[in-house]
Amino acid sequence: MNKTVNQKAWFFVIPVFVLVAFNAIIPLMTVVNYAFQETFGNNVFMWEGTRWFKQIMLSERFHASLGRQFLFTFIILFIQIPLGIAIALTMPKEGIGVPVCLVLMSMPLLIPWNVVGAMWNIFALPDIGFLGHSLNALGFDYNFTQQIGDAWFTTILMDVWHWTSLVVLLSYAGLRSIQPAYYQAAEIDGASRWAIFTKIELPKMKKVLTIAILLRFMDSFMIYTEPFVLTGGGPGNATAFLSIDLVKMALGQFDLGPAAAMSLIYFFIVLLVCWVFYTLMMRNEEKS
Amino acid sequence: MSLELKNVEKKIGLDTHIYSTNLKLEKNTINILLGPTLSGKTTLMQIMAGLDKPTSGEIWFNNENVTGMKVQKRNVSMVYQQFINYPNFTVYDNIASPLKITGVSSDETKQRVGKVAELLKLSGMLNKKPNELSGGQQQRTALARALVKDSDLILLDEPLANLDFKLREELREELPKLFENRDCIVVYATTEPSEALLLGGNTATLQEGKIIQYGKTLDTYNKPNSLVSAQVFSDPPMNIAKIKKSGDQCSFLQNDIQWKTKLNIKDGEYKVGIRPHNITTYKEGTNTLEIKGKVLISEISGSESLIHFTNGNLNWVSLSNGVFQKNVGDEMNLYMNTDEFVYFDQNERLVSNG
Numbered sequence: 001m002n003k004t005v006n007q008k009a010w011f012f013v014i015p016v017f018v019l020v021a022f023n024a025i026i027p028l029m030t031v032v033n034y035a036f037q038e039t040f041g042n043n044v045f046m047w048e049g050t051r052w053f054k055q056i057m058l059s060e061r062f063h064a065s066l067g068r069q070f071l072f073t074f075i076i077l078f079i080q081i082p083l084g085i086a087i088a089l090t091m092p093k094e095g096i097g098v099p100v101c102l103v104l105m106s107m108p109l110l111i112p113w114n115v116v117g118a119m120w121n122i123f124a125l126p127d128i129g130f131l132g133h134s135l136n137a138l139g140f141d142y143n144f145t146q147q148i149g150d151a152w153f154t155t156i157l158m159d160v161w162h163w164t165s166l167v168v169l170l171s172y173a174g175l176r177s178i179q180p181a182y183y184q185a186a187e188i189d190g191a192s193r194w195a196i197f198t199k200i201e202l203p204k205m206k207k208v209l210t211i212a213i214l215l216r217f218m219d220s221f222m223i224y225t226e227p228f229v230l231t232g233g234g235p236g237n238a239t240a241f242l243s244i245d246l247v248k249m250a251l252g253q254f255d256l257g258p259a260a261a262m263s264l265i266y267f268f269i270v271l272l273v274c275w276v277f278y279t280l281m282m283r284n285e286e287k288s
Numbered sequence: 289m290s291l292e293l294k295n296v297e298k299k300i301g302l303d304t305h306i307y308s309t310n311l312k313l314e315k316n317t318i319n320i321l322l323g324p325t326l327s328g329k330t331t332l333m334q335i336m337a338g339l340d341k342p343t344s345g346e347i348w349f350n351n352e353n354v355t356g357m358k359v360q361k362r363n364v365s366m367v368y369q370q371f372i373n374y375p376n377f378t379v380y381d382n383i384a385s386p387l388k389i390t391g392v393s394s395d396e397t398k399q400r401v402g403k404v405a406e407l408l409k410l411s412g413m414l415n416k417k418p419n420e421l422s423g424g425q426q427q428r429t430a431l432a433r434a435l436v437k438d439s440d441l442i443l444l445d446e447p448l449a450n451l452d453f454k455l456r457e458e459l460r461e462e463l464p465k466l467f468e469n470r471d472c473i474v475v476y477a478t479t480e481p482s483e484a485l486l487l488g489g490n491t492a493t494l495q496e497g498k499i500i501q502y503g504k505t506l507d508t509y510n511k512p513n514s515l516v517s518a519q520v521f522s523d524p525p526m527n528i529a530k531i532k533k534s535g536d537q538c539s540f541l542q543n544d545i546q547w548k549t550k551l552n553i554k555d556g557e558y559k560v561g562i563r564p565h566n567i568t569t570y571k572e573g574t575n576t577l578e579i580k581g582k583v584l585i586s587e588i589s590g591s592e593s594l595i596h597f598t599n600g601n602l603n604w605v606s607l608s609n610g611v612f613q614k615n616v617g618d619e620m621n622l623y624m625n626t627d628e629f630v631y632f633d634q635n636e637r638l639v640s641n642g
Contacts, residue, residue, distance in 0.1 A: 203376040
């Protein structure tokens with residue numbers, strides 16, 4: 001059968017193309033434009049080639065914030081994924097407890113990010129905040145505005161509080177989709193609770209966990225609002241993660257060229273990690 | 289070896305799922321639980337296995353009270369409607385899993401898995417994972433897991449329900465062979481009368497949490513003790529009509545068709561059950577009745593043809609051999625074999641056959 005040629009079909013693609021152009025391609029291209037040029041006032045541009053990229057890649061400041069970023073993301077994934085699965089496993093499977101738990105769990109997810117930051121800032125203030133004051137009253141020398149360890153501790157605690165629910169909800173959905181017959185079959189075999197978890201529950205949750213890890217990686221790697229409101233990147237640069245550092249460079253110092261180059265590098269790192277992770281997970285999927 | 293349920297009852301909240309049940313299953317038998325969805329087949333099986341406790345009553349196995357004994361301590365295996373296998377294990381490891389837990393040596397495991405895999409035609413795919421297999425092969429793996437460990441009790445809960453027609457037919461024919469020469473009690477739940485007839489053994493008909501009748505499969509089929517049992521054991525559903533008997537003359541209440549009967553019962557009103565395959569487009573048997581019908585629906589099922597028709601305010605279903613189609617609204621003659629009529633009294637208990 002011969003295909004009929006009908007170029008009119010392109011008209012249907014145009015709205016999507018225009019939409020994507022405005023919300024993704026044009027802003028991205030502006031950044032690309034800045035990344036290769038030196039910008040002066042009155043819209044004067046000078047071609048700089050890959051100078052900004054080299055500068056960023058070699059800058060210690062970038063290495064430091066990238067290191068902090070990976071450390072932070074690694075820690076919160078390490079806490080949130082197991083914790084989320086553990087909570088999902090203990091959640092009720094039927095009755096009134098289900099909606100109650102689900103609503104309670106979704107609550108942190110519904111709070112705007114800057115509100116979370118502000119809440120935790122007040123909560124953790126060493127003099128008047130409930131957390132900060134209590135810790136000091138218990139004899140801990142706690143001050144997140146001055147001590148690096150305390151700042152990290154508070155930021156991580158805040159993120160765990162804010163985002164573990166997402167992992168819980170995804171894991172819970174994964175667990176609920178396992179048919180009861182699997183558990184019965186394991187019971188007949190005499191499998192232990194641990195064996196049921198590793199041989200049935202984890203393999204069956206693999207897909208939702210992949211999504212959970214991807215989402216948590218992306219979100220935590222791009223975290224900005226909450227630490228910005230909580231610590232402002234301080235004390236010093238201790239909690240200046242990549243995006244906080246980027247905004248400082250772009251809007252604080254107005255170094256548009258290096259900031260644009262850094263955004264692109266940042267973007268490619270996220271893209272690369274997600275791609276590698278997803279490909280690995282899906283390759284295993286095909287094998288098994 | 290025997291499995292005995294004594295006054296077993298199961299209630300969840302105010303709902304009774306199983307009414308007080310007595311049932312004794314003997315060694316080396318296939319026992320079919322036949323009943324529609326929600327008739328209590330699965331609940332009954334779970335109680336038999338020890339996966340679920342009865343609200344009251346006792347379960348005895350080999351003259352030992354096993355009520356409340358955990359399923360791990362009882363030597364049972366179960367196959368489900370869904371294809372239940374360990375997703376990350378190969379077919380070999382899946383089949384071997386019940387043996388590993390009981391600590392069978394690896395040589396013996398290898399030999400036993402090999403044997404059962406051959407029986408179930410899985411020898412070529414022992415290194416594959418379940419999701420690389422077809423539905424039929426996945427269910428074969430689950431069956432192999434159930435057969436490999438020499439259980440005293442093998443429970444199969446509608447194992448063929450999720451398979452497509454061809455695979456179902458194929459496996460259905462192999463099933464009776466699989467249970468031959470096994471020192472165990474097999475319990476097989478199904479909604480399909482044809483499956484029960486094919487497997488033979490004993491059949492219990494179930495309806496709404498009650499066992500209606502239990503006996504040899506053919507006896508249960510030929511001599512249903514009640515209308516309910518007959519309906520459970522008839523697919524397509526049995527035709528039911530009210531009749532009047534006076535002397536040796538019987539007649540339907542809704543038309544003037546009459547026939548002679550040798551039944552030695554009191555005169556009065558009865559109900560007659562006629563299986564669809566005893567109403568045909570051709571004469572079958574010596575005592576046939578002609579009935580005029582107006583075609584409602586005509587459909588083909590396999591190598592048989594179903595005709596739904598009306599006569600005297602009643603809808604009838606007939607099942608004839610051969611493939612043909614009638615036009616809706618056609619008037620036609622059909623023939624009923626009166627030798628196969630099943631008579632029930634007003635309380636829907638069996639009166640007599642023929």
